[in-house]
Amino acid sequence: MIKQIVLAFFGSIFPVILFNIDRKKIIWTGFCGAIGWATYLVVYKYTVSPVSSSFAGSFVVGVYSELMARKLRTPAVQFSIPGIFPLVPGITAFNTINYIVEQDYSAAYSKGMQTVAVAGAIAFGIMLSATTFRFVSKLMMSKKLAQ
Template identity: 55%
Template sequence: MIKMVLLAFFGSAFPVVLFNIDRKKIIFTGIAGALGWIAYSIVFDKTGSAIMASFFGALALNIYSECMARILKTPASMFCIPGIFPLVPGITAYSAITYFVDKNFNMAQSKGLLTLGIAGAIGFGILISSSVIEYIFKLRKYCVNS
């Protein structure tokens, strides 16, 4: 588990160079990826569902990203986009294409639908967490100003 968390950390921290993000935020970006992977691993161990695990991984990752964006006064996408890399279903998509090329259409369909489900769960997790965080901060701002 520790090895995978470290790989998720580095898998999120290294793309920061490609995106030209401020070098001072590399560690926070790596933490975002590691946190998303920890949430993914916990949910996957409990449920066995990659789709549900991806949803909760993206949810945890984006809540962290939104909070760090407000703390460091930077866009949340600086943490969320590189942080989501460990959750992207690349091997599943590759498997779907490989099965399709090998004319194993049942497995290709199964892996393709799993890939779409995981991608949709990641998107939905980001959507829900962004909306909830935005609502909480607006509510907090409203309560403080009243």
């Protein structure tokens, strides 16, 4: 489990170089991917569902991204995009194409639906965390103004 989290850390660092993100943020993006993958592993252990695990992992990535964006005064996307790289269902997408080539269409359909569901869960997790974070921030700001 620790080995997977370390690999997720590095898997989130390498896209930073690709996307030309400020080098001072490399460590923080690595932590984003590692925390997201650790959340995925914990949730997967209890649910055995890649969809709910991916949702939880991406939600945590989104919250971490919003917090670090405020702290480091940078867009949250600089953390969330590299942070979700370990969660992207690459092997299931590969298996889908592989089953299509082998003409095993029922297995291809099954893996294809899983790929789409995981991708949707990742998108929904990021969206929900960003929306929730902004909603809570506005509530706190309005309470400050009311006082």
